[in-house]
Amino acid sequence: MTPKVAEREAAAIGRLEPTDLPAVADAIAAVVVHCRGVVGLHGGRFGEAATYLPGRRVHGVEVTESAVTVHIVARLGAVLPTVAAAVRRVVVPLAGGVPVHVVVEDVVAGSAKERRRGV
Numbered sequence: 001m002t003p004k005v006a007e008r009e010a011a012a013i014g015r016l017e018p019t020d021l022p023a024v025a026d027a028i029a030a031v032v033v034h035c036r037g038v039v040g041l042h043g044g045r046f047g048e049a050a051t052y053l054p055g056r057r058v059h060g061v062e063v064t065e066s067a068v069t070v071h072i073v074a075r076l077g078a079v080l081p082t083v084a085a086a087v088r089r090v091v092v093p094l095a096g097g098v099p100v101h102v103v104v105e106d107v108v109a110g111s112a113k114e115r116r117r118g119v
Contacts, residue, residue: 024068025051025058027094032061032070035086037078042071042105049105068094069101076109 033040041060043049049071050057062069070091074083084102091100 021051021063022053022058024094024096025053025061025063028061028063028068028070028091029058031090031094032072032087035083035090037075037080037083038087039073039075039108042073042103044071044105049103063095065098067099067101069103071103071105073106073108074104076107078107080104080107 029041032038043057043059047057047059049062049069050059051061051063060071062071068091070087072083072087074080084104087102088100091102
């Protein structure tokens, strides 16, 4: 998915209220994985990078009242500041006006689809 398509998806979801934590975390996770250079979300070294909800977690997305932090795995060869900027661009409209932080937790060769196929 191109950055423009990810931005359109974020716009289609619309601005979410911070009080709707599950919807905000799910929407952010859904659009981030479509940004160019992002292979996936990362849960942190011990799985702590998540939004904790009743009965489940949204790994790689931390939504609090004061900030949104997105933990990503980037594709090897991608320009990391550009990837982080693209992620921030699609998350800001969903973040309810709080600061958005992007953490590159890992860099891997190939896409998630290629890794699943063993390429």
